[in-house]
Amino acid sequence: MARGSRRGSGRRLGCSLGALVLVVLLVLGIGWWIGNRGVPTGPGEGPGRGPEVPAQTQPADCPDVQMVAVPGTWESSPADDPYAPSFLPNAxxxxxxxxxxxQYPGERLEVFTVPYVAQFRNPQRPQEITYDQSRAEGTDRARAELAAVHARCPYTSYILLGFSQGAVIAGDLTNEIGTGNGPVPADLVRGSVLIADG
Known part of the structure; x- marks a missing residue:
């Protein structure tokens, strides 16, 4: 019996270490990608503009890239601050x-964490809203943020990031954008990262 419990705790430790390694690799990969590809390198670098391409300008406070992060179920609140989320510190x-x-200053990368109800009605808590209602609220809030930033910052590009219910929301928005029905043009989306997509 002691031998079986040691084997079980070893498996749990292995799974925990595997999950930690995956998160570290994901952070490093996104950081490398933003540093080398995802964020424009600056004026005067890269291929020259042709005479038919208009000059690219937007307000100085617009970020080069906005990451729209959509938390998973029970990891967000509609009242949370999207620029300094504190509802669940270990989300x-x-x-x-x-x-x-x-790693990146706000003018290079702005992270917007979508504040939404993030619930999935538990039979023990009938006051919670349904998954479909929660998902609709999260989608509407993420879509509104993308549209508002694009209207003010036409050359900002985007990364969509979602976990669990948030991955479903980010995936739905990625699909809308990819089919030409989204709040921003598809060529401004640098990538979409969906973790535990339902």
Whole structure:
């Protein structure tokens, strides 16, 4: 019996280490990608503009890239601050967004964490809203943010990031954008990262 419990705890430790390694690799991969491909390198670098291409200008406070992060079920609140989320300090996506926010200044990368109800009605808690209602609220809030930023910052590009219910929302928006029905043009989306997509 002791031998079986040691084997079980070893498996749990292995799964925990595997999940930690996956999160670290994801943070490093996104950081590398933003540093080398995802964020424009700056004026005067890269291929020259042709005479038919208009000059690209937008307000100085617009970020080069906006990451729209959609938390998973029970990891967000509609009243949470999207630029400094505190509803759940150990939310999974914060292990990705916090290091990236520390690595890049706000004018290069702005992280917007979608504040929404993030519930899935539990039979023990009938006051909670349904998954479909929660998903619709999260989708509407993420879509509104993308549309508002694009209207003011036409050359900002985007990364969509979602976990669990948030991955479903980010995936739905990615599909809308990819089919030409989204709030921003498809060529402005640098990537979409969906973790535990339902």
């Amino acid at each position: 999974l996506l914060r292990s990705i967004t916090d290091p990236l926010s520390q």
